[in-house]
Amino acid sequence: MTVLVLGGAGYIGSHTVHALVEQGADVVVVDNLETGYREAVHPKARFYEGDIRDRAFVDSVFQKEKIDGVIHFAANSLVGESMTDPLKYYDNNLCGTKVLLSAMVAHGIDKIVFSSTAATYGEAQRMPILETDRTEPTNTYGETKLAMERMFHWTGKAHGLRYVSLRYFNACGALEDGSIGEAHDPETHLIPLILQVPNGQREAISIFGDDYDTKDGTCVRDYIHVTDLAQAHILAMGHLLEGKESGIFNLGNGVGFTVKEVIETARKVTGHPIPAVVSPRRAGDPAKLIASSEKARRVLGWNPQHADLTEIIGSAWNWHKSHPRGYKKE
């Protein structure tokens, strides 16, 4: 089986490539290295540097490689940036996916696993969130991911494409051996930013709003380990290869932690006091996001192994303290 991973040099992509290679798959990676790192790509994967908006480039990869299925991570994914530069998100996320799907249809490739997000829901009606719940994104990032899902749906109807869309909640943690992990520049995600404090790169962590309607006033999120997410992509590709139908699945642990609880856990894990400063709310942030992943467990047989927040933050800390500058050379 040959799997093409688009965005395989990024955070969740690189962990999925690693898991695929370790489980015996033949893996091709495409990444434009805008936010990904060549060093994150498993040495046994064949790497092509290029942009999915470039149709000639995508065609050339499909001509050279015999691809059984595609896993698609190639997108911009920062909530805050999507609010200040929405058209960047429409361009890369939507236009890129449109070019990709046109090429897949032309080359007769009909299976895609897609990296979607809890941000498709917006302010949820109830907790935990089910896949059938209302989708009304509160930010451009979520809006583009939802539109990409609809693009798969209608392309499926017209051309027989089958897809699995995985709506993840808050991806975090790193590979157990600390060889790959989360590296964004600039970093905007809570756990890596918290860990910059004990790493001596930041004085304090900002808490974006403590006046939300939650138990301690700070936002609640469902944190899910990146290696559990990687495994879900492999199960989803297996589901499509077995000829099963398209579907949308939430991926989370079903447990919510406030920003303050995450900071407190990081203090315990690192043994550092990690000062915190309350700052204004960040635009586009819903108060609470917790997944029901019952469907992924039932249909895909997904069984996350790292639900414990201390373990998740421990694995992130293992990566960040050994790679304080991510993949960049000292």
Ligand code: UDP
């Ligand atoms: N957050 C925060 N301070 C930071 C970064 C994030 O308080 O420096 C909050 C953010 O407002 C959200 C939660 O932490 O409620 C998780 O944010 P992150 O960007 O990690 O993921 P998101 O939920 O936006 O996908």
